[in-house]
Amino acid sequence: MLGRVNHVGVATPSIEQWAERYRVLLGAEAVGEPFDLPAQGVRVCFVDAPNTQIELIEPLGEGSPIHGFLARNPAGGQHHLCYEVPDIHRAKAWFEEQGMRVLGEPRIGAHGTPIFFVHPKDMGGVLTEIMESPRGEH
Ligand code: CO
Secondary structure: OOOOEEEEEEEOOOHHHHHHHHHHHHOHHHEOOOEEEHHHOEEEEEEEOOOOEEEEEEEOOOOOOOHHHHHHOOOOEEEEEEEEEOOHHHHHHHHHHOOOOEEEEEEEOOOOOEEEEEOHHHOOOOOEEEEEOOOOOO
16 A cells, blocks of 8 residues: 655754754755745754655744644654555555544645544654655556
8 A cells, every 4th residue: 555655754843943953954956945835834854864854843833733742742753654655545445444543635735635643542653744756656
């Protein structure tokens, strides 16, 4: 069902602080420009590692879904893991057929393709993002 790992989501109280550290760790060219994603309640910055991406996420607005996570992890931490799939609707139906808890309807994620999340209790404790492949592989 799952394809390649697209990114590891890391919640942080300060994107600026961690963007700076990743410029040192991976090189300035690896760190993208931060941008707001109001529909998801987060500010996002992609960092390119050689074989995947780190998605830094910072709360955006009072209703941000990551306020609770940062209250439990004030210094930040690994928030989710994202896998690619060729077809988001087929993937959602498959997870539901397994009795796994899909959180909400597919919506446009930070890469501009549809995503949904699967409950961590159904994925070994890991909040899991399922993302339609940006390369349009079917
Ligand atoms: Co993500």
